[in-house]
Amino acid sequence: MNDKELFEASDSIFDDTIRNGEETDPLGRVSEYETEQKIHFVEENLWTKLQRSGKKISFAKDILALFNYMKDPFVSWHRKAIVVAALIYFIVPIDAVPDISPLIGYLDDLGVIASLLKFLGSEILPYYKPGYRS
Numbered sequence: 001m002n003d004k005e006l007f008e009a010s011d012s013i014f015d016d017t018i019r020n021g022e023e024t025d026p027l028g029r030v031s032e033y034e035t036e037q038k039i040h041f042v043e044e045n046l047w048t049k050l051q052r053s054g055k056k057i058s059f060a061k062d063i064l065a066l067f068n069y070m071k072d073p074f075v076s077w078h079r080k081a082i083v084v085a086a087l088i089y090f091i092v093p094i095d096a097v098p099d100i101s102p103l104i105g106y107l108d109d110l111g112v113i114a115s116l117l118k119f120l121g122s123e124i125l126p127y128y129k130p131g132y133r134s
Helices: 003-017 032-053 060-071 077-091 107-127
Strands: none
Touching: 032 060, 032 077, 060 077, 060 107, 077 107
8 A cells, every 4th residue: 555545545534523614623522613503502492492391490590591601702612512511401302301201300401400500600690680589
């Protein structure tokens, strides 16, 4: 095998690292472009999910605070990516415990949201509406 054939054969290894004209990380890390696409998905689907489940869950205020955090232009994109992942987990009906299960359907969603709130700590507090504790 000559050098040209070796180069062409090894070139196919890197084909999956270019997607939509942008280079992606071979380790599977999310880029800023991919985060923006997922933010758009959350914006389109979050309100429908909250309308369907808003009365069933006690953490709707937390979801709204996370949405406001995600929309803040001063929050770095890699922090937004973590919030977007949690919100997508909440939106998508296929998860560890299906949302149609009575009583326990939203426990896994609550666990993900609670873990994220713990991770963000006091950084998330300004994103709640005034009087959220009442």
